[in-house]
Amino acid sequence: MSSYQISLIQLACISAISVAGVFVMTSLAGMFSLGQAAYMSICAYVTFCTAKFLDIPVLVSAILGIACSAAVAYIISLPTLKLRNDYFALLSVGFSNMVASIVILLEKWTNAAIGFSRIPKVEGLVWIMLGVTALIIFMVRNLKYSRFGRMCIALKNDPIAARSFGIDVYRLKVKIYVLSSVITAVAGIMYGLRTRVIMPDAFGWSASAEMQIFLFFGGTNSLSGSVISAVVLKLLPEFLRGITVFGQSLQNARTILYCILIIIVLNFRTQGILGEHEISFKGIKRLFGSRKGASGKGNK
Amino acid sequence: MSDIVLKTDKIRLAFGGVVAVNDFTMEIAKGEIRGIIGPNGAGKTTIFNVLSRIYTQDSGTVEFLGEDISAKDQISVARMGMSRTFQNTRLFSGLSVLDNVKVALDFSAKYGLFEAMLLLPRRKKAEKETAAKALECLKILHLDQYAQQRPSNLPYGIQRRVEIARALANNPKVLLLDEPAAGLNPEEVFELIDFIKEIKKHFEGIAILVIEHRMDLIMNLCDYIYVQNFGMTIASGTPESVQNDPVVLSAYLGEEEQQ
Numbered sequence: 001m002s003s004y005q006i007s008l009i010q011l012a013c014i015s016a017i018s019v020a021g022v023f024v025m026t027s028l029a030g031m032f033s034l035g036q037a038a039y040m041s042i043c044a045y046v047t048f049c050t051a052k053f054l055d056i057p058v059l060v061s062a063i064l065g066i067a068c069s070a071a072v073a074y075i076i077s078l079p080t081l082k083l084r085n086d087y088f089a090l091l092s093v094g095f096s097n098m099v100a101s102i103v104i105l106l107e108k109w110t111n112a113a114i115g116f117s118r119i120p121k122v123e124g125l126v127w128i129m130l131g132v133t134a135l136i137i138f139m140v141r142n143l144k145y146s147r148f149g150r151m152c153i154a155l156k157n158d159p160i161a162a163r164s165f166g167i168d169v170y171r172l173k174v175k176i177y178v179l180s181s182v183i184t185a186v187a188g189i190m191y192g193l194r195t196r197v198i199m200p201d202a203f204g205w206s207a208s209a210e211m212q213i214f215l216f217f218g219g220t221n222s223l224s225g226s227v228i229s230a231v232v233l234k235l236l237p238e239f240l241r242g243i244t245v246f247g248q249s250l251q252n253a254r255t256i257l258y259c260i261l262i263i264i265v266l267n268f269r270t271q272g273i274l275g276e277h278e279i280s281f282k283g284i285k286r287l288f289g290s291r292k293g294a295s296g297k298g299n300k
Numbered sequence: 301m302s303d304i305v306l307k308t309d310k311i312r313l314a315f316g317g318v319v320a321v322n323d324f325t326m327e328i329a330k331g332e333i334r335g336i337i338g339p340n341g342a343g344k345t346t347i348f349n350v351l352s353r354i355y356t357q358d359s360g361t362v363e364f365l366g367e368d369i370s371a372k373d374q375i376s377v378a379r380m381g382m383s384r385t386f387q388n389t390r391l392f393s394g395l396s397v398l399d400n401v402k403v404a405l406d407f408s409a410k411y412g413l414f415e416a417m418l419l420l421p422r423r424k425k426a427e428k429e430t431a432a433k434a435l436e437c438l439k440i441l442h443l444d445q446y447a448q449q450r451p452s453n454l455p456y457g458i459q460r461r462v463e464i465a466r467a468l469a470n471n472p473k474v475l476l477l478d479e480p481a482a483g484l485n486p487e488e489v490f491e492l493i494d495f496i497k498e499i500k501k502h503f504e505g506i507a508i509l510v511i512e513h514r515m516d517l518i519m520n521l522c523d524y525i526y527v528q529n530f531g532m533t534i535a536s537g538t539p540e541s542v543q544n545d546p547v548v549l550s551a552y553l554g555e556e557e558q559q
C-alpha cells in the first residue's frame with residue numbers, strides 16, 4: 001500500500017470513531033450537539049502537550065488526555081443536561097468556541113493558531129487505528145443492545161414515561177454524554193498522531209457539524225449506517241481531488257457537497273439511508289445463505 | 301397491620317385559578333380494584349399525576365406502602381412499586397413490544413456500562429433473566445405473538461394492553477390505569493374488562509386504581525368508586541350505591557345521556 005492509501009485508511013478510522021461517539025449521544029439518547037469536536041481538541045492537546053512538557057510516553061499521556069476529556073464532559077453535562085434539548089444544542093456551540101479560545105489563550109504551550117507540531121511519530125499507526133476503531137464499534141454496538149441502549153431509546157422517545165419506569169433520566173444522560181465525549185476524544189488522539197500537527201481550527205464548529213451530517217446521512221438510528229457513511233463521505237472529497245471546476249479542485253467544495261447530499265437524503269429518507277436497520281453478519285449470511293424469501297434487511 | 305397500600309389525605313392542586321384536585325381523599329387495599337370516574341376535566345388525570353409524583357400537591361399527603369411519599373420523585377415511587385399507564389398511550393416507539401416490556405425491568409438489572417460494552421458474563425446473565433421475565437409477562441397476558449413488532453404497527457386495543465403489560469412487568473404493588481378504554485370500540489372494551497380481571501388473577505395482591513370516563517367498564521370491575529366533578533368528590537361507594545345516587549345522576553350520568 002502506498003503511504004497515501006494508508007493515510008486515507010487512517011482518515012476513515014478517525015471519522016468512524018468520532019461518529020461512533022456522536023451516535024451514542026445523538027442516536028441513542030437524543031442529545032444533539034454541535035460541539036463534540038471540542039473533545040477531540042481537549043484530548044489531543046492534553047495528550048500531546050503533556051507528552052512533550054512532562055516528557056512522558058504518549059501511551060501514558062493519552063490516558064491523561066482521556067481522563068481530562070471525561071472530567072470536562074462531566075462538569076459541562078451537570079448544568080446543561082438539565083436544560084431542554086434545543087438549549088443544550090445551542091450551548092454546545094458556545095462550549096466548542098470556548099475550548100478553541102482557551103487553546104489560543106494558552107499559546108505558550110499550545111502554540112495557538114500556528115499549531116502544535118511536536119507530536120512523536122508512531123510506527124504501524126494504521127494497525128493501531130484499525131484495532132481501536134474495531135474495538136470502539138464493537139463496544140458501541142454492544143451498548144445499543146444492552147439495557148443502557150433500551151433505556152436511552154426510552155428516554156429519547158418519552159422522558160416522562162421513562163421516569164415512570166424507574167429510569168433516572170438525568171443521570172443516564174450524564175453517563176451517556178461522558179461516554180460519548182470520551183469516544184470522540186479518542187478520535188482526537190488519532191487525529192494528532194496522523195497529521196502530527198494540531199490547530200484549534202481543525203476542531204471547530206464545522207468539524208462537529210460534519211459528524212452530525214455523517215450520522216444523519218447514514219441512518220439516524222443505525223450504527224452500521226452511520227459508520228459506513230462516516231467513512232464514505234469523509235473519503236469522497238479525496239476522490240474528487242483530481243476533478244476541477246472553474247479552475248478549483250472540487251475537494252474545496254466539500255461543504256457544499258455535504259449540504260446538497262444531506263438536503264437530498266433528508267427530503268427523501270428522513271431517517272437517513274439505512275434508517276434504523278443494521279447491517280450485521282447474520283443479515284449478510286441470511287442474504288447469501290438461504291435465498292428463499294429471506295429478507296436481507298438484516299435488522300438486528 | 302392494615303392492607304392499605306396507597307392512601308391520600310385531602311390532596312389539593314391548583315393550576316393558576318383552576319383547582320384541578322380539591323381535597324381528594326381515598327385509599328386502596330391489597331387485591332382491590334377501585335375506580336375514579338367523572339366527566340372530562342374533573343381532575344382525574346391530575347390525581348394520577350400527583351400519585352405518581354409528576355406533580356406535587358399544594359397541600360395534603362400521599363402515603364404509599366405506609367410511607368409518606370410527598371417528598372419523593374417520580375423515579376423513586378416507580379422503583380417502590382407504583383406503575384401506571386397514560387391516557388394517551390405512551391409506548392416507546394423506537395423499541396419493539398418485547399423491548400418495551402424489558403425496559404421496565406432495566407433500571408434494576410445488575411450490570412454496568414462497561415460490562416455492557418464488553419459483553420461480560422454478568423451482562424449475559426442479566427440479559428437472559430430480563431428477556432425471560434419480559435417474555436413471561438407477555439405470555440401471561442397473551443401478547444407474546446406481538447413481541448417483535450413495533451407498537452405503532454399494532455391495533456390500538458393491543459397497544460393499550462401492551463402498555464398495561466409493560467406496567468406489570470416489574471410486579472408492582474399498585475397499578476394505575478388512566479382511561480384504559482379510551483379510543484376502544486365496544487368489543488375491545490369487553491375484552492379489556494376480561495383482561496383486567498385476568499391481571500387480578502395472575503398478579504396476586506395487586507391493587508388496581510382505574511380512571512374511567514365510561515360507566516359500563518367501571519361498574520363491572522370495581523369494588524369501590526370515587527365520583528369526581530370539578531376537582532371535588534361528589535360521591536363515593538360501591539358501584540350500586542353510586543349508580544343510584546341522585547347527585548351522581550345529575551352531574552355525570554345526565555351529561556352522558558345528552559351526548
Ligand SMILES: Nc1ncnc2c1ncn2[C@@H]1O[C@H](COP(=O)(O)OP(=O)(O)O)[C@@H](O)[C@H]1O
Nearest residue numbers: 315318320338339340341342343344345346347
Ligand atoms: N399542566 C396543567 N397546567 C394547567 N392546567 C392543567 C394542567 N393539567 C391539567 N390542567 C387542568 O386541570 C383540570 C383537570 O384536568 P385533568 O386532570 O386532565 O382532567 P381529567 O383527566 O379528569 O379529564 C382541567 O381543567 C385542566 O385544564
Ligand SMILES: [Mg+2]
Nearest residue numbers: 344345346387
Ligand atoms: Mg384525563
